[in-house]
Amino acid sequence: MKTNRERFCNREREFVYEFKVGSQCLELRVPLKFPVQENASHLHGRRTLLHSLPGFIDKDLKEALSQFIEEESLKDYDRDAEAALEAVKSGEVDLHRLASTWAKAYAETTLEHARPEEPSWDEDFADVYHDLIHSPASETLLNLEHNYFVSISELIGERDVELKKLRERQGIEMEKVMQELGKSLTDQDVNSLAAQHFESQQDLENKWSNELKQSTAIQKQEYQEWVMKLHQDLKNPKNSSLSEEIKVQPSQLRESAEANGRMYEEQRKLEESFTIHLGAQLKTMHNLRLLRADMLDFCKHKRSQRSGVKLHRLQTALSLYSTSLCGLVLLVDNRINSYSGIKRDFATVCQECTDFHFPRIEEQLEVVQQVVLYARTQRRSKLKESHDSGNRNGGSDDKTKNADRNYLNILPGEFYITRHSNLSEIHVAFHLCVDDNVKSGNITARDPAIMGLRNILKVCCTHDITTISIPLLLVHDMSEHIIHIKKSTRKYTAHIFAN
Numbered sequence: 043m044k045t046n047r048e049r050f051c052n053r054e055r056e057f058v059y060e061f062k063v064g065s066q067c068l069e070l071r072v073p074l075k076f077p078v079q080e081n082a083s084h085l086h087g088r089r090t091l092l093h094s095l096p097g098f099i100d101k102d103l104k105e106a107l108s109q110f111i112e113e114e115s116l117k118d119y120d121r122d123a124e125a126a127l128e129a130v131k132s133g134e135v136d137l138h139r140l141a142s143t144w145a146k147a148y149a150e151t152t153l154e155h156a157r158p159e160e161p162s163w164d165e166d167f168a169d170v171y172h173d174l175i176h177s178p179a180s181e182t183l184l185n186l187e188h189n190y191f192v193s194i195s196e197l198i199g200e201r202d203v204e205l206k207k208l209r210e211r212q213g214i215e216m217e218k219v220m221q222e223l224g225k226s227l228t229d230q231d232v233n234s235l236a237a238q239h240f241e242s243q244q245d246l247e248n249k250w251s252n253e254l255k256q257s258t259a260i261q262k263q264e265y266q267e268w269v270m271k272l273h274q275d276l277k278n279p280k281n282s283s284l285s286e287e288i289k290v291q292p293s294q295l296r297e298s299a300e301a302n303g304r305m306y307e308e309q310r311k312l313e314e315s316f317t318i319h320l321g322a323q324l325k326t327m328h329n330l331r332l333l334r335a336d337m338l339d340f341c342k343h344k345r346s347q348r349s350g351v352k353l354h355r356l357q358t359a360l361s362l363y364s365t366s367l368c369g370l371v372l373l374v375d376n377r378i379n380s381y382s383g384i385k386r387d388f389a390t391v392c393q394e395c396t397d398f399h400f401p402r403i404e405e406q407l408e409v410v411q412q413v414v415l416y417a418r419t420q421r422r423s424k425l426k427e428s429h430d431s432g433n434r435n436g437g438s439d440d441k442t443k444n445a446d447r448n449y450l451n452i453l454p455g456e457f458y459i460t461r462h463s464n465l466s467e468i469h470v471a472f473h474l475c476v477d478d479n480v481k482s483g484n485i486t487a488r489d490p491a492i493m494g495l496r497n498i499l500k501v502c503c504t505h506d507i508t509t510i511s512i513p514l515l516l517v518h519d520m521s522e523h524i525i526h527i528k529k530s531t532r533k534y535t536a537h538i539f540a541n
Contacts, residue, residue: 057110061099070095070103074111076118082108167266168399170273172363179272184355186268187464190261191343191395197257198394201250208246212239258396265398337384337518340370340511341391341465355466362399362463365506369470371498373518376451376475378411378458380404384518388471392462399463410458411450418450454479455490457498470507472498480516491516 059070072089086104089095095103129135175183219227219235313333319325343355361367372384380389380403392403400406452458457474476491485491495512502510 055114057107059103059106061102063096074114076114078111078115082111164399167270168363170270171399174269174273174276175359175362177276179276180356180359182272183269184359186265187395187398188343190265194254194257194261194396195394197254201254204250205243205246208243212242215239254393255402258393258402261396262398265396332514337370337372337511337513338387338391340467341388341462343395343466358465358467358469359463362469366509367469367505367507368467369472369498369502369507369510370468371472371474371495371510371512373476373480373513373516374473376453376477378407378414378450378452378473380407385473392464395464397462397464400461403460403462406460410460414450414452414458453490455494455497457494459501468511472501472510474498476516485516 054073054075057070057072057074059072061068061070070089070093074085078085083104086100086107089107090100090103126135130137130140171183174180216232216235216239219232223229223232313331316330316332318328318330320328358368372388374385375383380386389403401409452475454475454477457472460471460473462469462471474491474494476494479485479489480491495516499510501507
C-alpha cells in the first residue's frame, strides 16, 4: 500500500484556467505538485502577482483553484483507497493484522473505548502506605523501619571496623617497606606493595557494598510485602484483635533505647524565626527560620528515638505522599557521583537506612547521568551549529570546549533532584552545582548559583514542596573571608516555610 500511495502522491498536475479580456480569450496554465502543502489562498495570491492578472478575475480564479485542488485530492484519496482494497483482496496485506491495528489505534485515540490504566505496584504500595501511616498502625511501621535501620547501621559499623583494621595493617606493612627502601628493596617493590594494598581495599569495599545492597533489597521486599499483608488483615473485620493489638502496642524503640542507655542528646540549636510578605500586588506570607546546624542533620536518623526526635520522623512519614513536601539544597561540584565531599557524606547517610519507596541513591544518580548525557549531546550539537553559522556570542567556544571535556559534567547553576523516604526530615534533595565564585564574595544577582536557586524555588512552587532548607550565603562551611560577616556563627541554614 505504501508503494501505491507513493505512486499516486508527489505527482505534478496542471491547473488550466480560461478567461476573456475584451475579445481575447486567454488561458492560464500552472503546474501543481500534489499533495498540495500550501493554502489555496496563498497560491492564488502568488500567481496573481507573478502573472500580473487582472483584478476582475480574482474571485473566480480563487474559486476555480480551490475546486481544482479539492477534486484532485479526492481523486488521489479514492485511488489510494482502491489500491488498499486491492492489496487486501490479493492477500498482499493480512486482513486480521490490519483489523487489529485499526482497532488498537481507535481504542488508543478514543477515550470512550480506551482501557483504564492498570495501577502499578508502586502506586498500590503508595496508597496502602498512606492509609496505614495515618492509622494507629503508624507506630508499628516506625518501629519496624527503625529495627531495619539499626540492622543496617550495625552492618555499616562492621564494615568500617574491618576497613580500619585493614588500613592499619597496611600502614604497618608500608612503614616496614619504607625502612628497607634503598637497602634490600627498590621503588618498584614499594609501588607493587601499594598496588596490592589498593586492590585489597577495593575488594573489601566491593564485598561490603554487595552485602549492603543485598541486605537492603531483602529488607525492602520484606517491608513492602508486610505492609500489604497488614493492610489486608486490617480490612478484614474478623481481625479486630489485630487492630486492638496495634493500638495498645508499646513503643519498642523507646524501651530498647532506654535499656541500652544510648539516649541521644540533641545539641542545643541557635535559631530565630521571621514572617515576611512577598509580592507587589498579591502578597504571600512565608515563614523563615534561621538556625545553626549542619545540612546533613536534617537527613540523619538517631539511634534512640525519644519522643521529640520520633515526632520528626513521624511528620516526614505522614507527609510523604502529600502536598506538603520538604526539600533540601546541597551545594555540589560539577560531577554526578557520590565519591567525594558532601556528596559522599550524603550518600553515606542515605545508605544507613533502607529506602522502601524510591530507588537507591546510586540508581537515581545513574538515571541522572543518562539524562545529562542526552541533554549535553543535544546542547553540544546546537552550539556547533551556532558556531558554524557565525554566532556572535564570544563565549560559545568556551562552552563547547567545556562540553567536550566530559559529557557527564554539569555546569554551575544546573541541578539534579533525588527523592528519598528514608531520611529524617526531608523528601527531596536538590543538588545545586556551584563554583568558586560563591566563596569570592563578588556574587551578583545574575550569578549561575543564584539563577539555579531561583529555578529550584520555581520547582518547589510547582511540585508542592512547601518547606526547603538552604545553606545561608550559599556555603556549607564558613571560611575566613566570610567570618567578618557573621563572626559568631559557624554553619547556618535558612528554612523557608510557605503558607
